[in-house]
Amino acid sequence: MIRAILPLALAIGTAAGAGEGNRASIQQLSPTGSLQGNVLILDQSGARGSILTGVPLGAEADAATQSGEGNHAYVTLTGDGATAQLLQAGNTNSATILAATAATASLSQIGLGNAASMVLAPHASALVSQTGNGNLVSDLNVGHSGSAVLSQTGNGNDTGAITVAPGASLHYAQEGNGLGPVGAGVQVLISTAPAAISITQTGW
Numbered sequence: 001m002i003r004a005i006l007p008l009a010l011a012i013g014t015a016a017g018a019g020e021g022n023r024a025s026i027q028q029l030s031p032t033g034s035l036q037g038n039v040l041i042l043d044q045s046g047a048r049g050s051i052l053t054g055v056p057l058g059a060e061a062d063a064a065t066q067s068g069e070g071n072h073a074y075v076t077l078t079g080d081g082a083t084a085q086l087l088q089a090g091n092t093n094s095a096t097i098l099a100a101t102a103a104t105a106s107l108s109q110i111g112l113g114n115a116a117s118m119v120l121a122p123h124a125s126a127l128v129s130q131t132g133n134g135n136l137v138s139d140l141n142v143g144h145s146g147s148a149v150l151s152q153t154g155n156g157n158d159t160g161a162i163t164v165a166p167g168a169s170l171h172y173a174q175e176g177n178g179l180g181p182v183g184a185g186v187q188v189l190i191s192t193a194p195a196a197i198s199i200t201q202t203g204w
Contacts (some may be wrong), residue, residue: 001149003012008143009145011094016119020034020049021048021049021050021126022044022047022048022049022050022051022077022135023050023051023052023053024042024044024051024052024053024064025048025052025053025054025062025063025064025122026040026042026052026063026064026065026066027054027062027063027064027065027066027067028040028066028067029065029066029067029068030067030068031068031080034043034069036069036070037069037070037121038066038069038070038071038072038088038128039071039072039073040066040072040073040075040078040086041073041074041075041143042065042075042077043075043076043077044074044142044177045110046076046077046078046079046081047078047082048079048080048081049081050077050079050080050081050082050083050084050085050099051077051082051083052064052075052077052083052084052085052086053083053084053085054061054087055085055086055087055106055107055108055121056085056106064084064085064086064087065086065087065088065089066086067089067090067173068088068089068090068091068093069080069091069092070091070092070150071088071090071091071092071093071094071109071153072093072094072095073086073088073095073096073097074096074097075095075097076097076098076099076105077099077121077185078098078099078100078101079100079101079102079122080101080102081098081101082099082100082101082102082103082104082105083104083105084097084099084104084105084106084107084121085104085105085106085107086106086107087107087108087109087110088109089109089110089111090109090110090111090112090114091112091114091189092112092113093111093113093115093117094112094114094115094116095108095109095115095116095117095118095138096115096118096203097101097118097120098119098120099120099124099146100120100121101122101123101125102121102122102123103120103121103122103123103124103125103142103150104120104124104126105118105120105125105126106125106126106127106128106189107124107127107128107129108129108130109130110127110130110131110132110164111130111131111132111133111135112130112134112135113132113133113134113192114130114132114134114135114136114152115135115136115137115138116128116130116137116140117137117138117139117140118137118140118142119139119142120139120142121141121142121144121145122144122147123144123145123148123167124142124143124144124145124148124164125130125142125147125148126140126142126147126148126149126150127148127149127150128140128148128150128151129150129151130151130152131142131151131152131153131154132152132153132154132155133155133156133159134155134156135152135154135155135156135157135158135174136157136158136159137150137152137159137160137162138159138160138161138204139161139162140159140162140164141161141162141163141164142164143163143164143165143166143167143168144166144167145166145167145173146164146165146166146168146169147160147164147168147169147174147196148162148164148169148170149154149170149171149172150162150170150172150173150176151172151173151175151176152174153173153176154174154175154176154179154204155177155178156177156178156179157174157176157177157178157179157180157201158179158180158181159172159174160180160181160182160183161181161187162187162189163187163188163189164189165188165189165190167196168189168190168197170196170197170198170200171196171198171199172198172200172201173199173200173201174202175200175201175204176190176201176202176203176204177201177203177204179201179202179203182199182201
């Protein structure tokens with residue numbers, strides 16, 4: 001088994017102050033003899049005080065973790081105080097995360113061939129959990145101060161592209177196999193009520 005824990009402090013960028021105070025803790029685990037390994041590309045060059053860490057399991061978050069083979073993650077943090085949390089356990093999972101000022105993006109992928117992409121505006125938050133195989137969150141965009149919690153349990157589920165309007169809150173769950181988007185095209189979710197928008201799909 002290959003085990004690497006890499007605490008990073010990146011200071012890259014041309015703008016004054018860019019890259020200051022950034023932190024990252026990364027753990028990559030692959031089976032002995034693996035020829036594939038895992039890939040994590042992190043860009044904090046346009047950020048200050050940003051953090052890449054693990055998905056909290058209990059009171060504290062561990063290092064961002066890729067366990068298995070062929071997992072890919074592309075993480076970009078910009079502005080002040082952006083946070084990304086990552087767990088990939090299994091094989092051939094893929095993730096793309098872009099988080100802006102004071103945003104928090106959390107992604108857990110457990111299984112095979114899951115894929116998720118999320119873009120967070122300043123002060124937004126998103127938690128995406130994929131447990132199973134071949135699940136897809138193709139394009140999640142969360143507006144300023146908006147929040148989203150998406151969970152997929154099962155195989156071959158697809159939320160489609162989702163835009164959460166600024167200030168809105170979404171809870172979206174897919175539990176089963178082969179579940180598809182609620183609507184065609186990009187689903188734009190807007191709420192003026194204090195309660196969250198809640199969508200649950202089930203089908204085994």
